Amino acid sequence: xxxxxxxxxxxxxxxxxENWKTDLISGFIIFLIALPLCLGIAMASxxxxxxxxxxxxxxxxxxxxxxxxxxxINGPAAGLIVVILGAVESLGGGDVGYHAALAAIVxxxxxxxxxxxxxxxxxxxxxxxxxxxxxxxxxxxxIMSKQLHIMLGVKPQAKExxxxxxxxxxxxxxMNPEIAVIGFVSLALLIVHSLIKNxxxxxxxxxxxxxxxxxxxxxxxxxxxxxxxxxSAHHYNIDPKKYLVLLPANVWDGITHPDFSKxxxxxxxxxxxxxxxxxxxxSLLSAAxxxxxxxxxxxxxxxxxxxxxxxxxxxxxxxxxxxxxAEIVRSSANVDNGARTRWSNFFHGSFMLVFxxxxxxxxxxxxxxxxxxxxxxxxxxxxxxxxxLTVYKIGKEQFVIFLSTILATLATDLLIGISxxxxxxxxxxxxxxxxxxxxxxxxxxxxxDGEDGYVVQVKHAAVFSNYISIKRQLDKIPPxxxxxxxxxxxxxxxxxxxxxxxxxxxDYTDHGGKFAIVGLEGHEPSSAHPLAAxxxxxxxxxxxxxxxxxxxxxxx
Numbered sequence: 001x002x003x004x005x006x007x008x009x010x011x012x013x014x015x016x017x018e019n020w021k022t023d024l025i026s027g028f029i030i031f032l033i034a035l036p037l038c039l040g041i042a043m044a045s046x047x048x049x050x051x052x053x054x055x056x057x058x059x060x061x062x063x064x065x066x067x068x069x070x071x072x073i074n075g076p077a078a079g080l081i082v083v084i085l086g087a088v089e090s091l092g093g094g095d096v097g098y099h100a101a102l103a104a105i106v107x108x109x110x111x112x113x114x115x116x117x118x119x120x121x122x123x124x125x126x127x128x129x130x131x132x133x134x135x136x137x138x139x140x141x142x143i144m145s146k147q148l149h150i151m152l153g154v155k156p157q158a159k160e161x162x163x164x165x166x167x168x169x170x171x172x173x174x175m176n177p178e179i180a181v182i183g184f185v186s187l188a189l190l191i192v193h194s195l196i197k198n199x200x201x202x203x204x205x206x207x208x209x210x211x212x213x214x215x216x217x218x219x220x221x222x223x224x225x226x227x228x229x230x231x232s233a234h235h236y237n238i239d240p241k242k243y244l245v246l247l248p249a250n251v252w253d254g255i256t257h258p259d260f261s262k263x264x265x266x267x268x269x270x271x272x273x274x275x276x277x278x279x280x281x282x283s284l285l286s287a288a289x290x291x292x293x294x295x296x297x298x299x300x301x302x303x304x305x306x307x308x309x310x311x312x313x314x315x316x317x318x319x320x321x322x323x324x325x326a327e328i329v330r331s332s333a334n335v336d337n338g339a340r341t342r343w344s345n346f347f348h349g350s351f352m353l354v355f356x357x358x359x360x361x362x363x364x365x366x367x368x369x370x371x372x373x374x375x376x377x378x379x380x381x382x383x384x385x386x387x388x389l390t391v392y393k394i395g396k397e398q399f400v401i402f403l404s405t406i407l408a409t410l411a412t413d414l415l416i417g418i419s420x421x422x423x424x425x426x427x428x429x430x431x432x433x434x435x436x437x438x439x440x441x442x443x444x445x446x447x448x449d450g451e452d453g454y455v456v457q458v459k460h461a462a463v464f465s466n467y468i469s470i471k472r473q474l475d476k477i478p479p480x481x482x483x484x485x486x487x488x489x490x491x492x493x494x495x496x497x498x499x500x501x502x503x504x505x506x507d508y509t510d511h512g513g514k515f516a517i518v519g520l521e522g523h524e525p526s527s528a529h530p531l532a533a534x535x536x537x538x539x540x541x542x543x544x545x546x547x548x549x550x551x552x553x554x555x556x
Contacts, residue, residue: 019340026339027060027347030073030330033205034348035355037330037378039245039363040371041076042322044147045084047098049245049363050254052076053356054321055313060349063312063324064342068304071339072290072326073348074312078378079282080275080323082142083414087271089159091262102258102317104268108275109314109323115280116307124284124302125471128464129496130391130398131421132281134405138417139278140382141165141410143375150372151187153179153243161410178221179243179369185217186210186373205333207374214370218244223367245366251356256320274415279323283309286326288503293335297510329378395526395533397428398495425464425494432535434461434492442466443489446473453482459489464496474504480512488519491536498531 016023034056042052052075059074067074084101091100115123145164149156153176156167193206218224223243248254262268287300305326313323334344356363391402404424409417430436443459454477458470477483485501487493505515523534 016341016343020343022338022340023344024347026334026337026344028351029203029205029337030334030344030348031351031355032208033333034073034075034330035352035363036207036211036366036371036374037078038076038352039366040375041078041081043245043368043371044078044081044143044375045076045322046088046093047084047101047322048247048254048320050247050251050356051320051322053352054255054319055316055324057349057353057356058312058316058319058321059309059324060345060347060352062315062349063308064345064349066304066311067308067326067342067345068301069287069290069326070296070298070300070342071294071331071334071344072287072300072305072342073330073334073345074309074324075327075330076322077282077286077325077327078143078375078382079136079139079278080325081375082139083271083274083278084322085146086274086413090267090271091265096259099256099259100262100268101271102256102320103260103263104271104275105317105321105323106258106314107263108272108279109310109312109317111272111276112280112283112310113307113314114310116303116305116310119303121284121302121304121306122468122471124281124288125467125500126465127281127418128401128422128425128494129499130394130401131405131418131425132285133387133391134402134421135278135281135409135414135418137383137387137402138406138409138414140379140384141406143379144383147372147375147379151180151183151369151376152176153183153369178223179367182214182217182221182367183369183373186214186370187377189213190373190377203337210370210374211366214367215365218365218367243368245363245368245371247360247363251360254320258317270415274413275323277418278414279309279313279325280306283325286328286331289328290326290331290335292503292506293332295335296340299507299511393527394495394529394531397526397533401425401428425496429461429463429465429492429494432492432533434463439463439465442469444470444473446476449482449484452480453484455484455486457486457489461492462487462490462497463492463494467497467500470497471500471504479508482514483508483516485515485517486519487517488522490519493520493523493534495526495531495533498533502531 038052038056039049040052042049045051056075063074087101087104088097091097091104142161145161145168148168149164149171152171154171154174156164156171158164158167189210190206193201193209196202283306284302287302287305291298291300309324309326316322316324388402392399401421401424405417405421408420426439429439438460442462445457447455447457449455456470456473462470474483501517505517508515520534523536525532525534
């Protein structure tokens with residue numbers, strides 16, 4: 001990855017003229033990475049494979065030109081599989097559910113567009129970090145619970161995540177050997193590629209390797225004329241035609257439109273709300289994360305990016321495609337391959353369009369087991385043991401929030417799961433002494449300190465649910481100043497606020513400012529982690545809701 005700084009282009013034309021070579025190369029590589037993922041995500045979502053391609057094309061060609069980010073790649077994401085599949089099933093299943101879900105995608109996209117235009121990008125800061133991580137881990141577990149069976153070449157009887165997990169041993173006993181070989185080889189290739197450090201090998205996209213090897217194995221096993229082999233009951237068989245990706249003979253025949261006939265039903269609006277929540281949260285989190293990878297230290301306009309993603313999703317849904325986000329893995333690869341401007345996103349979408357228009361017949365030879373292997377690997381990264389250990393190290397109370405969100409999501413759905421995580425965090429904060437009066441609006445004061453300094457003083461509590469009011473004060477301060485955040489008067493500072501302030505400090509100092517957090521000397525952290533929640537000590541005891549006058553670090 002190039003790390004030297006370039007002059008940021010003043011307009012898109014200048015950006016294209018200056019950087020088209022690096023952006024074109026990166027866009028082509030991202031296309032190779034995105035193609036199998038888009039197909040796999042669409043099929044795992046219960047919709048035709050072309051729906052994933054449509055979302056990538058719209059995300060690349062349209063959203064790249066109106067977004068508020070620079071090197072993000074827009075397209076369908078694994079995190080949306082759960083809500084789209086749920087929408088398809090709850091709205092009738094099959095073709096009926098697919099077209100009704102497209103309508104939900106369009107409405108959700110319009111809502112996201114309006115929220116973005118209303119500068120609602122800061123709403124991403126409201127959700128507690130551990131609950132969001134729990135939601136993503138639950139999504140990873142759900143993806144694995146569904147895709148493992150496809151990877152093994154069997155069709156489970158169960159539908160819900162917990163039952164699907166329980167049925168894995170039975171599927172292992174009943175696997176179709178040839179299909180399972182393709183699935184396990186695909187998964188092994190991804191694991192080995194992730195462990196290799198050689199930069200030359202790393203430049204070859206792992207999904208491309210998987211697809212090429214899987215197509216070869218598909219020819220070896222003659223999947224076009226494959227006869228089902230099973231070791232147990234016939235209900236574990238899959239239709240042999242469904243071992244390979246199927247596209248319409250004429251790709252343009254795959255363009256379809258939404259059915260709005262269910263717009264008056266509860267199931268429809270539940271689907272809209274679920275899609276909007278996951279899409280909005282993932283887009284904001286991913287765009288902010290990509291900013292930290294940008295070697296030129298540019299900051300995205302998150303509200304504008306939300307509006308662009310919403311509009312792109314609405315257009316995609318009107319054409320039969322999936323919703324999209326600023327996808328973190330593809331965006332990271334985009335930066336690693338030297339992308340400099342948003343034109344790399346445009347080129348990635350353009351390559352996708354040209355390939356599907358001219359080379360769709362090649363897609364038919366991709367085995368579904370290989371795509372399932374890709375998604376199992378993606379799901380594992382979302383819910384790896386390392387993710388659990390990281391949250392546990394931050395503090396036991398964060399681990400409770402994390403696990404509560406996961407279990408509630410697996411047992412019910414994403415909306416209830418994230419709501420349970422938020423509720424548990426509220427209860428923990430109240431139990432730790434956060435005053436009810438300041439749960440949603442922090443007692444925060446901004447005052448100048450010398451010629452180029454500012455002090456942001458927070459009293460009573462600094463918690464996830466009132467951080468937006470703290471951030472509003474921080475955002476009033478011009479760049480390249482000296483900021484001191486004084487938490488000596490806050491009886492409770494939770495993990496989410498510590499994490500937000502850490503990110504804010506990094507962004508502010510990257511752009512030439514100075515940032516310091518003071519007043520935590522009198523607080524007891526919940527763990528040794530630097531971003532752990534902290535409660536104030538009073539006379540040797542730990543308490544919450546204090547005003548800080550007994551804290552030696554408090555400011556007069």
